[in-house]
Amino acid sequence: MFKRIFKALSNNIAIDLGTSNTLVYMQGNLILDEPSMVALTIDKNGVEKKILAIGKEAKEMFGKTPKEIEVIRPIKDGVIADFYITEQMIKLFIKKASKFKRIISIRTKIIISVPYGSTQVERRAIKNTALAVGAHRVEIIENVMAAAIGAGLPIESSDASIVVDIGGGTTEVGVIALGGLVYAGSIRVAGDRMDEIIANYIRSKHGLLIGNLTAERIKMAVGSAHSSIDNTSMEIHGRNLFDGLHKKITISSSEICGALGETLNQIATTVKQALEATPPELSEVLLNSGIFLTGGVSLLSGLDMLLSEVTQLKVTVAEEPLRCVAKGCVAAMDYITTNKIYIKNN
Numbered sequence: 001m002f003k004r005i006f007k008a009l010s011n012n013i014a015i016d017l018g019t020s021n022t023l024v025y026m027q028g029n030l031i032l033d034e035p036s037m038v039a040l041t042i043d044k045n046g047v048e049k050k051i052l053a054i055g056k057e058a059k060e061m062f063g064k065t066p067k068e069i070e071v072i073r074p075i076k077d078g079v080i081a082d083f084y085i086t087e088q089m090i091k092l093f094i095k096k097a098s099k100f101k102r103i104i105s106i107r108t109k110i111i112i113s114v115p116y117g118s119t120q121v122e123r124r125a126i127k128n129t130a131l132a133v134g135a136h137r138v139e140i141i142e143n144v145m146a147a148a149i150g151a152g153l154p155i156e157s158s159d160a161s162i163v164v165d166i167g168g169g170t171t172e173v174g175v176i177a178l179g180g181l182v183y184a185g186s187i188r189v190a191g192d193r194m195d196e197i198i199a200n201y202i203r204s205k206h207g208l209l210i211g212n213l214t215a216e217r218i219k220m221a222v223g224s225a226h227s228s229i230d231n232t233s234m235e236i237h238g239r240n241l242f243d244g245l246h247k248k249i250t251i252s253s254s255e256i257c258g259a260l261g262e263t264l265n266q267i268a269t270t271v272k273q274a275l276e277a278t279p280p281e282l283s284e285v286l287l288n289s290g291i292f293l294t295g296g297v298s299l300l301s302g303l304d305m306l307l308s309e310v311t312q313l314k315v316t317v318a319e320e321p322l323r324c325v326a327k328g329c330v331a332a333m334d335y336i337t338t339n340k341i342y343i344k345n346n
């Protein structure tokens with residue numbers, strides 16, 4: 001009986017606090033997967049007052065709110081931009097996911113992922129946020145390490161694995177062997193930048209004003225990273241830049257592919273730099289295993305082809321790429337207790 005009580009009190013929570021999406025696993029089960037968005041009321045002096053909605057509900061409100069309401073993303077480029085709101089968002093997510101049961105207990109351990117390039121100050125802030133949510137212990141793991149574990153790569157092996165995680169705010173590349181990061185690189189360029197570029201392109205080329213959420217939908221529906229992808233198109237609606245009236249245009253994947261060229265180039269360069277920095281003894285192994293892609297942008301049509309062409313390596317999109325980091329955090333909890341992976345935890 002005591003054992004059962006002890007187990008009930010020792011909930012382990014894994015959190016992937018992403019720029020675009022927050023995922024929460026509790027005792028190995030996915031209990032929440034929602035956009036990292038918060039809707040706030042603003043008083044007439046521009047001061048934020050209270051949280052109206054979080055997650056999907058807040059995303060639904062984006063771009064449609066009166067001026068007294070603002071929808072924000074408290075995580076920018078993978079790091080916390082607003083500590084108080086992030087803490088409240090996590091608390092509300094956990095409360096929502098637990099269906100009003102108390103799941104944070106005196107023995108709750110939280111493991112949370114951070115971008116590779118994040119500073120000590122940023123790491124401490126994330127740790128403090130998780131402590132403020134009520135955890136009694138907080139572990140931090142780097143996104144690429146979690147992504148590699150979640151993608152099922154043999155991270156403990158002396159044979160290297162390479163993983164590229166492309167989310168909303170960051171692109172991270174990690175070369176992993178013997179449970180540690182042999183090389184890691186990160187740029188704060190990923191899916192959000194693509195949305196901005198698509199919106200700017202449509203404004204300048206077609207004279208149509210669209211929001212970033214519409215741009216994201218275009219990226220997902222007809223976005224492409226390689227010219228050999230079948231050219232599909234979609235109709236989009238927006239406001240005419242010149243007369244302010246409603247306008248509709250058709251946009252094709254080849255146009256989006258062209259517009260995204262520079263961003264795709266930056267991502268490809270980051271991957272190439274990782275390969276160049278990999279010790280020659282490990283490079284040979286990478287020829288067989290290839291590169292694994294995780295994160296939402298790995299679903300962009302033709303991205304695997306582009307990276308394969310640039311690196312001359314096989315490129316595989318991991319299973320459930322949007323969940324790899326969170327699943328890796330869950331598994332990392334076991335690795336940490338057995339000291340099988342090296343984690344900078346400060």
Ligand SMILES: Nc1ncnc2c1ncn2[C@@H]1O[C@H](COP(=O)(O)OP(=O)(O)OP(=O)(O)O)[C@@H](O)[C@H]1O
Nearest residue numbers: 018019020021167168169170191295296297299300
């Ligand atoms: N099918 C798709 N095609 C292209 N992009 C996609 C697709 N599905 C999701 N995305 C993009 O993936 C990004 C979100 O991915 P993910 O949830 O991995 O990011 P995140 O973990 O929140 O961000 P980060 O790791 O940078 O902090 C968004 O930019 C989204 O538009």
Ligand SMILES: [Mg+2]
Nearest residue numbers: 018167295325
């Ligand atoms: Mg991520």
